Amino acid sequence: MTNPMIVIKDLTKRFGTTVALDKISAEIGEGEFFSLLGPSGCGKTTLLRTIAGFGEPDGGSIYIDGQTMAGVEANRRPTNMVFQNYAVFPHMAVWENVAFGLRRRRLARREMENLVDEALSMVGLDGFGAREPHSLSGGQRQRVALARALVLRPKVLLLDEPLSALDKQLREQMQSELRHLQRAVGITFVLVTHDQEEALNMSDRIAVMFDGRIVQQSTPQDIYMKPVTRQVAEFIGLMNFLGVCVKSETPAGYRVDVAGLGEVDIERGQVGSTASMSTLTAGVRPETLTILFDESDASAREVHGTVSDASYFGDMTYYDVMLKGCDEPVTISMRNTVARPVLASGAKVRIGWDADSIILL
Amino acid sequence: MTFRKLSWLAFYTAMFLVFLYAPVILLPIFAFNDSKIVAFPLRGFTLDWFRLLLEQDQLHSSLRNSLIVAVATSLISTTLGICAARAAARYRFPVKRGIMGLIMVPLVLPEIIVGVSLLVVILQLGMDLSLWSIVLGHVLICTPFSLIILTTAFSNLDRSLEESAFDLGGDRWSTFRLISLPLVMPGVISSLLMTFTISLDEFIIAFFLAGTETTLPVYIWGQLRFPGKLPSIMALGTIMLAVSLVLLIFAAYFRRRGERRAGAVAAGGVF
Numbered sequence: 116m117t118n119p120m121i122v123i124k125d126l127t128k129r130f131g132t133t134v135a136l137d138k139i140s141a142e143i144g145e146g147e148f149f150s151l152l153g154p155s156g157c158g159k160t161t162l163l164r165t166i167a168g169f170g171e172p173d174g175g176s177i178y179i180d181g182q183t184m185a186g187v188e189a190n191r192r193p194t195n196m197v198f199q200n201y202a203v204f205p206h207m208a209v210w211e212n213v214a215f216g217l218r219r220r221r222l223a224r225r226e227m228e229n230l231v232d233e234a235l236s237m238v239g240l241d242g243f244g245a246r247e248p249h250s251l252s253g254g255q256r257q258r259v260a261l262a263r264a265l266v267l268r269p270k271v272l273l274l275d276e277p278l279s280a281l282d283k284q285l286r287e288q289m290q291s292e293l294r295h296l297q298r299a300v301g302i303t304f305v306l307v308t309h310d311q312e313e314a315l316n317m318s319d320r321i322a323v324m325f326d327g328r329i330v331q332q333s334t335p336q337d338i339y340m341k342p343v344t345r346q347v348a349e350f351i352g353l354m355n356f357l358g359v360c361v362k363s364e365t366p367a368g369y370r371v372d373v374a375g376l377g378e379v380d381i382e383r384g385q386v387g388s389t390a391s392m393s394t395l396t397a398g399v400r401p402e403t404l405t406i407l408f409d410e411s412d413a414s415a416r417e418v419h420g421t422v423s424d425a426s427y428f429g430d431m432t433y434y435d436v437m438l439k440g441c442d443e444p445v446t447i448s449m450r451n452t453v454a455r456p457v458l459a460s461g462a463k464v465r466i467g468w469d470a471d472s473i474i475l476l
Numbered sequence: 477m478t479f480r481k482l483s484w485l486a487f488y489t490a491m492f493l494v495f496l497y498a499p500v501i502l503l504p505i506f507a508f509n510d511s512k513i514v515a516f517p518l519r520g521f522t523l524d525w526f527r528l529l530l531e532q533d534q535l536h537s538s539l540r541n542s543l544i545v546a547v548a549t550s551l552i553s554t555t556l557g558i559c560a561a562r563a564a565a566r567y568r569f570p571v572k573r574g575i576m577g578l579i580m581v582p583l584v585l586p587e588i589i590v591g592v593s594l595l596v597v598i599l600q601l602g603m604d605l606s607l608w609s610i611v612l613g614h615v616l617i618c619t620p621f622s623l624i625i626l627t628t629a630f631s632n633l634d635r636s637l638e639e640s641a642f643d644l645g646g647d648r649w650s651t652f653r654l655i656s657l658p659l660v661m662p663g664v665i666s667s668l669l670m671t672f673t674i675s676l677d678e679f680i681i682a683f684f685l686a687g688t689e690t691t692l693p694v695y696i697w698g699q700l701r702f703p704g705k706l707p708s709i710m711a712l713g714t715i716m717l718a719v720s721l722v723l724l725i726f727a728a729y730f731r732r733r734g735e736r737r738a739g740a741v742a743a744g745g746v747f
Contacts, residue, residue, distance in 0.1 A: 201622050202640035216644035
């Protein structure tokens with residue numbers, strides 16, 4: 116991580132008796148694309164709003180670019196926010212919306228015109244200056260909100276679920292546009308989302324939040340491959356959970372018996388940081404299990420199973436497969452190919468797996 | 477629904493409307509009737525009663541008084557309404573419901589009680605009765621109407637618009653002036669028109685609190701003692717009816733436009 120742009124220490128916020136933020140600490144680097152990911156009600160929006168300066172925290176502190184934000188109101192902070200519903204001023208044309216912040220700074224007319232036009236072109240809205248907000252599509256309104264915030268060159272741009280109101284195709288397009296925009300302007304972006312795919316594909320780092328706490332703070336790859344708790348693993352992507360029995364401790368880790376798969380050596384790095392021996396389970400991602408379709412396919416470790424269900428998604432098929440010694444089927448995702456048939460339920464299959472892809476939680 | 481039931485409902489509705497509006501319709505009818513006696517059969521068409529209105533100085537001064545009172549009342553009660561409605565829509569504070577309830581009470585309080593009690597207070601304080609004492613009473617009964625109209629306007633106003641303006645570097649005053657106020661303006665205009673209308677034809681409070689200067693409704697009441705003046709009073713009533721109707725229609729138009737602008741679906745309402 117580069118120099119920290121935002122430092123959050125023991126931040127606490129209560130609404131009545133509910134604790135919305137429970138002693139949150141985090142560092143967000145300069146120029147980083149940082150996502151706050153979690154289910155609704157986990158406190159991610161409250162955290163974002165507290166960074167923006169809406170609502171005083173009940174404890175802890177926020178520093179932005181080395182400056183304490185205690186007692187600094189939202190309009191004096193080096194942050195700007197893109198609201199979930201965009202909050203484009205309905206009674207002002209697009210150009211006036213973007214110029215709003217600059218007018219408050221009393222810029223010279225010429226300079227302001229240049230900055231507004233530049234910001235509009237940056238978000239792909241050249242020539243939209245005279246349009247009224249009600250004549251714009253959702254995606255265009257979002258761009259106005261972005262231009263309006265970015266034109267002020269904030270040190271931090273805060274985005275509150277900016278893509279949740281868009282349809283799937285536009286959302287995916289805006290994801291990559293936002294990412295490119297962030298790289299181009301080099302401003303620190305903090306994004307709130309409940310959509311794990313969005314967080315995974317846009318962020319440099321992600322903080323996963325549950326019940327007012329940050330449970331894991333890491334890169335998308337780490338969050339996906341090495342979730343620290345079962346809660347994180349369940350929230351992000353699909354994860355199979357299998358029963359585990361620890362047989363012995365080895366120099367490198369543990370020898371365990373995984374239900375349905377068999378005995379295997381697990382390294383310490385594959386054990387979640389909050390794992391407790393009494394409630395241990397093994398997590399296996401669906402794509403790390405492989406159905407061995409051909410006789411000639413081989414894997415170092417193989418088990419036998421029976422397909423109980425198949426869900427076809429075009430590019431992928433998700434199979435539910437019963438393994439011997441398991442009460443519930445495991446999910447296995449397989450990329451479809453032209454030559455490969457979609458198996459019917461009841462089909463007997465060989466499954467290849469790998470010790471490295473197992474994590475203990 | 478059976479036809480029989482429907483016809484009863486239609487009959488009831490018709491009677492209701494006749495009862496409600498027939499007396500009002502008599503007003504313009506006799507205002508143009510060429511007779512000093514207000515009775516059927518009608519005699520002929522005349523504009524004399526309207527012409528007569530132009531010649532009465534006392535009428536003109538009471539009209540001027542009424543306009544002064546109505547304008548002052550609408551401005552003051554709408555301003556108070558804006559403050560209370562914004563506070564109600566945006567902030568949580570102790571005994572909020574109680575405070576809002578107390579503002580609304582004059583709506584159901586008999587006007588005669590408001591009139592008499594204000595009279596007692598003003599006399600006890602040793603103040604003189606004037607147009608301003610009428611304004612005081614009218615503000616009391618008009619503010620609830622302002623509050624109702626403006627609370628709707630402010631609660632339809634998306635909070636994130638204000639937050640966004642503040643976030644972009646606006647201070648509280650410029651946020652209010654540039655964002656909140658323009659967006660609730662239809663509600664403000666609606667409130668101004670509504671309270672103006674209420675004040676313009678209010679009688680009881682104006683009667684109790686008027687000093688030497690009277691308002692139009694009080695003047696009209698005074699004239700009713702002279703049967704010969706009745707037709708010209710009807711002419712005056714016709715004008716007031718027309719003006720009130722136009723103002724109320726404008727008020728309703730602005731209120732609905734405000735709701736549309738805020739993105740809310742027009743949900744009927746009183747007007």
